Amino acid sequence: MIIEPAMRDTLFGVSTATITTVLLKKGLRNVWMRGTKPVRPGQPRLLGRAFTLRFIPAREDLATPESWSSPISTRAAIEAMPEGCITVVDAMGVTDAGIFGDILCARMAKKGVAGLVTDGVVRDLAGVLGTGLPVWCQGAAAPASVAGLTFVNWQEPIGCGGVAVFPDDVIMVDDDGAVVIPQKLLAxxxxxxxxxxxxxxxxxxxxxxxxxxxxxxxxxxxxxxxxxxxxxxx
Incomplete structure (x- = not known):
């Protein structure tokens, strides 16, 4: 779903702080995703439809390096991401296993993904920064995702930073973090x-x-x- 240009221009003129105030007046208090900090200063304000990914706790028979070649994998999910989306990843707040590294982020950037938002962390931080993909997360950790997480699916409802996010909700990110705008309330x-x-x-x-x-x-x-x-x- 494409965000209408006039609506996009309007929203680009406001901050996530303003959005949270507007949603608060509409009765929505829990829209700011905890732990979603810009990985570097000066990242652009972004607006896009949510493309969701979900991890669950690691289970040793499933969370293996071999799982990266499975049809249900982060690699397959990345290939399904449309241009201009903002990838929102439920990493359960885990901070000792990086969900994506430089190669995966480079592929996302090549596909035209607008940005990555997660309540977890990335790995290969220098390489991730080198891809130019804007990232909001809790920082970096050296271990791979399978050290603490099992990837299960994409494009389904998730919880990120304690906030419910549905596919095609609108995500806005700036220096204050990431906010979800329910798609039915966008206008x-x-x-x-x-x-x-x-x-x-x-x-x-x-x-x-x-x-x-x-x-x-x-x-x-x-x-x-x-x-x-x-x-x-x-």
């Missing part, structure tokens, strides 16, 4: 986020002018009226 969230961002822009002009916060943030009726006049004058 509503985009519209509300644009207004929230404009409102906060106006509030910042008032703060910079010396205004105090009570009644301004959040705005009372008088300040909402002033904000509306400001938007008309723009």
């Amino acid at each position: 509503e969230v985009a519209a509300a986020a644009a207004d929230q961002e404009r409102m906060e822009e106006w509030i910042m002009t008032q703060v910079n002018a010396g205004a105090s916060l009570p009644g301004l943030y959040p705005p009372n009726a008088d300040n909402i009226a002033r904000y509306k006049e400001w938007t008309k004058a723009r």
